[in-house]
Every structure is written in structure tokens, then in C-alpha cells.
Amino acid sequence: MEQIENDQIVTATEIDSTSSSISTAINEKTLTKFEGSDGINDLSIQLERTAKRAELIQSTEKGSTSAKNPVYVEWHGINYSISEEHKVSWWNKIRNSDSKLESGKQVRKIIENIHGCANPGEVLAIMGPSGCGKTTLLNLLGDRVGKKGVQGTITLNGHKITKKSKRFVAYCTQDDIFYPHLTVKETLGYTARLRLPRELSRHDKLKQVENTMALLNLTKCADTIIGDQAIRGISGGERKRTNIASELLTDPSVILLDEPTSGLDSSLALELTKILKEFAVKQKKTIIMVIHQPSSQVFESFDKLMLMADGNMVYFGERAGVVDYLDDLGYKCHSNFNPADYILELLNDNTIKQKLINAYAHNIRDDPTGKQVVEKHSRRTRTDNQLSDTILNAPVTSERRWEATFLQQVSILTERTFKQSRKIILSRVNIFQTVAVTVVCIIVWLKIPFAEPNVFDRVGNIFFCSVFWSFTAMIGSVASFPTDLVMLSKERQSRSYRLLSYYLSKQFAELPLVIFNPILYTIPVYWATNLLPDFGRFVAYLIVIILSTLTAQSFGYLAGATVLNVHKSISISMVFILASMLLGGYYIKYLPFGLYWLRYISFVKYSYSLLVQIQFDSPKAQFRCARPGELPAGQSSICETGDVPLTSISGSSIIENEGLNDLPWYINLIILLGICIVGRVLAYYSLRRNSRRSKE
Numbered sequence: 001m002e003q004i005e006n007d008q009i010v011t012a013t014e015i016d017s018t019s020s021s022i023s024t025a026i027n028e029k030t031l032t033k034f035e036g037s038d039g040i041n042d043l044s045i046q047l048e049r050t051a052k053r054a055e056l057i058q059s060t061e062k063g064s065t066s067a068k069n070p071v072y073v074e075w076h077g078i079n080y081s082i083s084e085e086h087k088v089s090w091w092n093k094i095r096n097s098d099s100k101l102e103s104g105k106q107v108r109k110i111i112e113n114i115h116g117c118a119n120p121g122e123v124l125a126i127m128g129p130s131g132c133g134k135t136t137l138l139n140l141l142g143d144r145v146g147k148k149g150v151q152g153t154i155t156l157n158g159h160k161i162t163k164k165s166k167r168f169v170a171y172c173t174q175d176d177i178f179y180p181h182l183t184v185k186e187t188l189g190y191t192a193r194l195r196l197p198r199e200l201s202r203h204d205k206l207k208q209v210e211n212t213m214a215l216l217n218l219t220k221c222a223d224t225i226i227g228d229q230a231i232r233g234i235s236g237g238e239r240k241r242t243n244i245a246s247e248l249l250t251d252p253s254v255i256l257l258d259e260p261t262s263g264l265d266s267s268l269a270l271e272l273t274k275i276l277k278e279f280a281v282k283q284k285k286t287i288i289m290v291i292h293q294p295s296s297q298v299f300e301s302f303d304k305l306m307l308m309a310d311g312n313m314v315y316f317g318e319r320a321g322v323v324d325y326l327d328d329l330g331y332k333c334h335s336n337f338n339p340a341d342y343i344l345e346l347l348n349d350n351t352i353k354q355k356l357i358n359a360y361a362h363n364i365r366d367d368p369t370g371k372q373v374v375e376k377h378s379r380r381t382r383t384d385n386q387l388s389d390t391i392l393n394a395p396v397t398s399e400r401r402w403e404a405t406f407l408q409q410v411s412i413l414t415e416r417t418f419k420q421s422r423k424i425i426l427s428r429v430n431i432f433q434t435v436a437v438t439v440v441c442i443i444v445w446l447k448i449p450f451a452e453p454n455v456f457d458r459v460g461n462i463f464f465c466s467v468f469w470s471f472t473a474m475i476g477s478v479a480s481f482p483t484d485l486v487m488l489s490k491e492r493q494s495r496s497y498r499l500l501s502y503y504l505s506k507q508f509a510e511l512p513l514v515i516f517n518p519i520l521y522t523i524p525v526y527w528a529t530n531l532l533p534d535f536g537r538f539v540a541y542l543i544v545i546i547l548s549t550l551t552a553q554s555f556g557y558l559a560g561a562t563v564l565n566v567h568k569s570i571s572i573s574m575v576f577i578l579a580s581m582l583l584g585g586y587y588i589k590y591l592p593f594g595l596y597w598l599r600y601i602s603f604v605k606y607s608y609s610l611l612v613q614i615q616f617d618s619p620k621a622q623f624r625c626a627r628p629g630e631l632p633a634g635q636s637s638i639c640e641t642g643d644v645p646l647t648s649i650s651g652s653s654i655i656e657n658e659g660l661n662d663l664p665w666y667i668n669l670i671i672l673l674g675i676c677i678v679g680r681v682l683a684y685y686s687l688r689r690n691s692r693r694s695k696e
């Protein structure tokens, strides 16, 4: 306990002195320790950096709620197990017929009887060899695992974690999850606007972003896109820092970090741990981090330490006490050795590891869930003038479920989705594809004459336009939800917005993008291929093409939201669009007996019928009858049905003959609109059901 207080006093004094004046800190006494001007330069750079850091942290304190809501985290008796499918092949069963090999489920213990606590103002480090269960424990502390297979108690200020209390806990995952086309500043800006208290003005929120970027040395890459495997963006270390910045920015009371220093060089790793430590001390944040091989300076900055091996506890207590603890067990760490390296070396030796696990189990033999050990290290149980018992007993809750209002959420998310999706939907490749298809269609169907022999070409042009854009929209939208899923789950876990806000914003943002290419295609193709020269009919034609595209998009959304797997949903959509195309009325006129109704389940039938009605069911649509020899052999002219051969025929007679006006145009329109809306509503409920399931 004394050690914690001393550590905090040292850090607080250091910050105060540095922020007040650099010049007084560089006193003569200190300078004599360094030889030559390089030493002086190094020291002044260091002090300048420390002063800047303190100043920036101080600036983020304005409006900080974590200092007012310190949170004490405690956990004991934690067990987590998973059931794994165990399959025995029929061949193995035959070969081992005398043994009792059976397929079935096996329970595997991931972590066992884990306990600990983390106090506000302190940094707790969790260390151990790879695969020992550190991330699993962090996930459990952040309530990101669900209930299945979990036993034990985790509390915040002595109260169970609730949906409202989760907002006070930030989780920096090991994998940095971002929208790749947004810049660092945009990413952090949207996070700030969604998650910072609504009382702060937009200007203050963006100021907070600037300060956090300066603090984490991100200012120089502020306008660079994040990027991913396909597009080059910021570096791995910058991604890591952006990830931490996006959580620090939201002013949480508890910060869980999974390997925050991986990918950073040693000086950046040290700088980051110093920042976290200062945040802990100055703003009473509780910091728990999983860390691999910290340098000795980073190791020194921890207040508490938890060591794990094979899912078991090896040590929990003061960081400063671990070397003596190991020494007492016969494992002496030399003074010139980094204790963190030494600990990992011990835990990677199977025999020593088992001895250390047994030694810890022996120590707590009278305290099966570790409750007493936890109480010993808890600041909640003792009187402290800053963090009194009453504060650390206060329920961790807020009046609001979300900081941004519903309308703010929709507008912020729409802006963000638009920025992210426009780079994909309106990519150069997609625009090139549209222009190329437009040119090909114009060449193929240039100035189709209003004549009977060309009716088939005219109808083909109309059918192609409807199906091509439906197909493109459906395939483009199936990946929408599966690719957003990880981001959605991360942001929903931190209660950034409602699912409905996300869903509506997706619709609004992608609407102009999805209809841009069909419009770009339809305008020149309509006039160049000589479709009905009537502006009103052109507008109606364009509206139906857009509606058909949006209907196909809603099926794409539905498939993606239901299956949540890009490959599977593309396969399902392909089958669906092909079936709709075949049943649309262009390829098959006469379905086998009893299957005629199948036409009515194809959305293509409604859009195709509507487009044909727009183009043919008009007094202006008059077609010259075929002259002898113009029609293919065996095909009779529609004009020859009466006694007197006609010279021209109306479009309405043609579609009647083709059976394309079985439903009036307004019924086709209503059904198409209905399918579009129902598809979107079903996609929302599918997404909601799946996002609830993923939480369980």
C-alpha cells in the first residue's frame, strides 16, 4: 500500500513540476549528472515532452467525468470453459474397436479460479506466456464473452456489470478495427461526436480530438487514411496509437488494453505507458493491460501485477513485490536483469511453471475464490481522503444510454458511412465498368428502329438494363453487413449508438451512391438506343430502374444480414437473382403446367413488366410491321392476324400478345415498392437477431 502511495506521489510531483516550468526543472544539480551537450539536449527534449504531455492531459481534464466517477474493478472465482467438438472418424473407430472412442463434445477449461482487483489511479499489468488466457480474462472483465461457460463474480464498485455501467469501461482490442478509407482525424472525430457527453459543443469535442492526437503523436498522420491490406495507409504503430486514442478520447473510467505496446518501438512503448499512467493518476482512471515482454522501464511503471500460466494464477500483488516473491520461492532475479524477461523465462519452463502454479494455489488454500487476497489489495476497503469508501461504492451508471441523440446518431453515422462507402461504390473501377457497359450497350443497340423485326432487340435492351443493375446492386450490398460486423459489434459494445441508427444511416448514405451508376448508364443509353422519345416516359423509366436497383439491394442486405458471411451470402444471392431473372418473363413465356404462379415470386417480373408497359403502352409507341423476309423463317408477323394486313401496330398490342400486361402498371409498382420495403425491414430484424445472438 505504501508503495502505491509513494509511486503516485512521485508521479504527481513530476507532472506538477514539469508543467509549471521546464527551466526550473533543469537545475544545475541535475545537469551535472550529464556529460557534454548531447546529454543536456536529451534531457531538455525529455522534459519538454513530459511538460507537453502533462499540459495535454490537463487540457483533456476539462469536462472529464472519469475523475468524478472513479471505478474500482474486482473479480474473484473466475472460471471459463468452452465445449469443443470432438470428432472420431469411422475409420479410427474401426481401427480402435476395443477402445471407447466416441464423437461428442469435450469441455476445455480456459481459465481457472482467477481473482484480482484494480484500483482507480493505478495501472495493473497482466502478464504470462502466449495462450495462458490473458485476453480471455480481459474479455471477461469487459463483459465481452457472454454467459456461457463463465463462473465467478466481476464487479464495478461492488456492483454487477450492467448495460449502463459498460459505458464507463473502454476496451482497446488487440486487433485494430477501423474503416480503412477514413483518415485518423475523421475516425477520431466521429468517435468523439458519438461518444463524448452531449453537453460538450462540437468545437470542444474536436478540440479533444486534436489534444488526444497531439498526446499520442498522431498529428503528423492526422489526414492520412487508416488503410488495410489492400490500400496503404498509416503504419502499424500509428494504427495501434489511433486505436488507443479512440478509447482514451471517450474519457472512460476503466480502460482495458490488450497488448497496447505491440508494434511500437521501445521509446514509443515507454511514452505510451507514461501517458496511461498519468491519465490514471490525474484523472483517477483504472487501467488494466495485457502486456508482452515490457522493457524494464515500462515494467517499473506498473503498480500491480498479475501473472498467469496455463489459465491459472501465478502471482497477484504489488509489481514491486514480485521479485522478492520469486526470490522466496528460490528463483532469484539478478539486479541487472529485466524482471519481466526473467518472469517470462520462468513461465516458459514447464517444470518451474507448474511449481509456481502450485505455490500460488498453496498460498490461497484457505481462500478458495481468492476474495481475501483481493481485499488485501483493494483501496476500497480503506479510508482515503481522495477515493473514499462512499465513492467506490457508488453504482456505476449514467442516466443516458447513449450520448448522442437518435437523430445525431443517424446523421453522424450517415456522414461516416457515406465517406467510407463512396470510395468503394464510386471507385474508379466501378465508374470504368459503368462507362464501358454504357459504351457497349450503345454500340449494340444504337438507334433501334420502331419496327416489328426490332421489337425483340428493344425488349432485350429493357430487360438487360433492369437485370444488370439489380445484379450489380445485390452483389454490392451482400458484403455490407458481414464486413461491418466486427466494427458494429465493437462500437455497440461500447454503447456508441443504437442498431436502428446504424441501419438507417446505412440506407441513407448508400442510397445516392447505389443509384449513381444506374443513372449514369440510363441517361445516355435511353436516348442513344431510341427508346420512346417522351420525357415523361424517360423519367418514369429511370424511376423504375432505380426502384428495381433498390429492391435488389434490399435482398442483398437481407442475405448479408441473415448469413453474415460474404461467400455464403454471395452464393445465396446468385441463386436468387438467377431464379428471379429466369422467372422474370423474358426468357420463359410458358412455364410448365401448375408452375405459372412461380413468376409472381420474381421481383424482376414486376420491374420488367413495368418498364415494358412504360415503353410500349403509349399512343406514341407505333411499330412498322415486318416486310416479307424481315422476320426469321417460321416466325409469323403479329400484323397478319386480321383479314386486312396492317402497315403498323401499336405497342399495347405487342405487349398483350407477349402476355406482359397481365397486371396493371400501378399494381406492378405497388408490389415492387412493397418488396423493396419488406426486404429492408426483414434485413433489419435479421441483423438485430444476429447481433443479439453474438452477444450471448
Ligand SMILES: Nc1ncnc2c1ncn2[C@@H]1O[C@H](COP(=O)(O)OP(=O)(O)OP(=O)(O)O)[C@@H](O)[C@H]1O
Pocket: 082, 110, 128, 129, 130, 131, 132, 133, 134, 135, 136, 137
Ligand atoms: N472461444 C474460444 N474457442 C476456442 N479456444 C479458445 C476460445 N477462447 C480462448 N480459447 C483458447 O484459450 C487459450 C487462451 O487464449 P487467450 O487468447 O486468452 O490467450 P493469451 O494469453 O491472450 O494469448 P496471446 O498472448 O498469444 O494473445 C488459447 O489456447 C485459445 O486458443
